[in-house]
Amino acid sequence: xxxxxxxxxxxxxxxxxxxxxxxxxxxxxxxxxxxxxxxxxxxxxxxxxxxxxxxxxxxxxxxxxxxxxxxxxxxxxxxxxxxxxxxxxxxxxxxxxxxxxxxxxxxxxxxxxxxxxxxxxxxxxxxxxxxxxxxxxxxxxxxxxxxxxxxxxxxxxxxxxxxxxxxxxxxxxxxxxxxxxxxxxxxxxxxxxxxxxxxxxxxxxxxxxxxxxxxxxxxxxxxxxxxxxxxxxxxxxxxxxxxx
Amino acid sequence: xxxxxxxxxxxxxxxxxxxxxxxxxxxxxxxxxxxxxxxxxxxxxxxxxxxxxxxxxxxxxxxxxxxxxxxxxxxxxxxxxxxxxxxxxxxxxxxxxxxxxxxxxxxxxxxxxxxxxxxxxxxxxxxxxxxxxxxxxxxxxxxxxxxxxxxxxxxxxxxxxxxxxxxxxxxxxxxxxxxxxxxxxxxxxxxxxxxxxxxxxxxxxxxxxxxxxxxxxxxxxxxxxxxxxxxxxxxxxxxxxxxxxxxxx
Numbered sequence: 001x002x003x004x005x006x007x008x009x010x011x012x013x014x015x016x017x018x019x020x021x022x023x024x025x026x027x028x029x030x031x032x033x034x035x036x037x038x039x040x041x042x043x044x045x046x047x048x049x050x051x052x053x054x055x056x057x058x059x060x061x062x063x064x065x066x067x068x069x070x071x072x073x074x075x076x077x078x079x080x081x082x083x084x085x086x087x088x089x090x091x092x093x094x095x096x097x098x099x100x101x102x103x104x105x106x107x108x109x110x111x112x113x114x115x116x117x118x119x120x121x122x123x124x125x126x127x128x129x130x131x132x133x134x135x136x137x138x139x140x141x142x143x144x145x146x147x148x149x150x151x152x153x154x155x156x157x158x159x160x161x162x163x164x165x166x167x168x169x170x171x172x173x174x175x176x177x178x179x180x181x182x183x184x185x186x187x188x189x190x191x192x193x194x195x196x197x198x199x200x201x202x203x204x205x206x207x208x209x210x211x212x213x214x215x216x217x218x219x220x221x222x223x224x225x226x227x228x229x230x231x232x233x234x235x236x237x238x239x240x241x242x243x244x
Numbered sequence: 245x246x247x248x249x250x251x252x253x254x255x256x257x258x259x260x261x262x263x264x265x266x267x268x269x270x271x272x273x274x275x276x277x278x279x280x281x282x283x284x285x286x287x288x289x290x291x292x293x294x295x296x297x298x299x300x301x302x303x304x305x306x307x308x309x310x311x312x313x314x315x316x317x318x319x320x321x322x323x324x325x326x327x328x329x330x331x332x333x334x335x336x337x338x339x340x341x342x343x344x345x346x347x348x349x350x351x352x353x354x355x356x357x358x359x360x361x362x363x364x365x366x367x368x369x370x371x372x373x374x375x376x377x378x379x380x381x382x383x384x385x386x387x388x389x390x391x392x393x394x395x396x397x398x399x400x401x402x403x404x405x406x407x408x409x410x411x412x413x414x415x416x417x418x419x420x421x422x423x424x425x426x427x428x429x430x431x432x433x434x435x436x437x438x439x440x441x442x443x444x445x446x447x448x449x450x451x452x453x454x455x456x457x458x459x460x461x462x463x464x465x466x467x468x469x470x471x472x473x474x475x476x477x478x479x480x481x482x483x484x485x486x487x488x489x490x491x492x493x
Contacts (some may be wrong), residue, residue, distance in 0.1 A: 018314075021349050114332040117294050121404075122346045123321030125314070 015127040029133035038141030053156030061166030075175025092195035096228035100203035104224035107207030142196035251300035278455035325395030331387040340375035365393035385416035
């Protein structure tokens, strides 16, 4: 039951990475997708990142009841949790909803309206033309979005912490700059690239094998988001186990 | 010429095509007709490679399409033009980009040459000046004509048309039929039209293949169809009262 879709997914990926018919057409598509996925998601990522940082700071401060623990720990906790978990994972889950559903419904609609058949009749490798630019665009722009998310999350935490009086500016900055392990950034980028690949490839797979009409396109879109989210959380655990 | 030999196709337990063989002549409108579920569209999709038949072969001027790899099929595919039932225009592209798309993908022509070709194709289907419109802004008949313009953009040797008249008013349907016939003569293409529209059958059916229950039931011309004694074909052709009255006359 699991093996059939898994096999089909692998075969689809094999077709996706076949040599493109014309690179300059693919290049234009990649830039178009980068704007759609990257620039198009900047707003939502900015909003959730600021609030994630703010909430994490306030809640961490609330739990620090002991006088033996310095307040600068708040900055340290926010920095590490943003880099390691909040920014890559929460951003990926949000992007699975925004980008994943869009990819699945776009490709699914092309399938049910015979646009994919039209591509194949012309002799174009339809998985390559439709999916490869989306994957390349996602694995290049989503890590950038995650970096922006980290910055905004820390900024949000800084303003929330200092405005509420939970931590002073000096303590927060001391925490941010103490014991920084640059390997956490490597883990963060590995996560971002893998999550980007999962979001686009799983959603494209769901859309590509849509059968039926408008109702099935909606169902594919929903399935794309659900499966992407589960795959993101599972791979998040695997990456954490392997790299940390 | 396209030759199909002993085509079998099933979906699970449902056997749709049960050993169909036929020849589709060059420079003629070859029609595949039959009732709903008779296997017409499945046969067409087997011929163009959208479905893989379980048995049998499809030969394009002696080239066995069914045994070819994906890469070697590309050469034949660039010689194929197809109009889909729902036109299948790319929603994200305007009319001009839809027509230019296959030229962009497979030729090294300059931008001017491509534009000239797009304008020529649009003029050929009487849609000059619609270059910048998007599919959502077109009527059903216009979409079909843009679909035809895209299909002829690469000077096809083989033209496939799936239900060209579905959803069109009778007048527009006749315009589309006439266009298909003119283009077949102009390009000397092997044209295969799937239809169940009797006006098309009588108007452009130079070679007609009637499918029934997944088998080839009858083959002939539009002149022979009204005098045949084939029971199933008669039931299909003269299903409407209008056609029955026509037969009595």
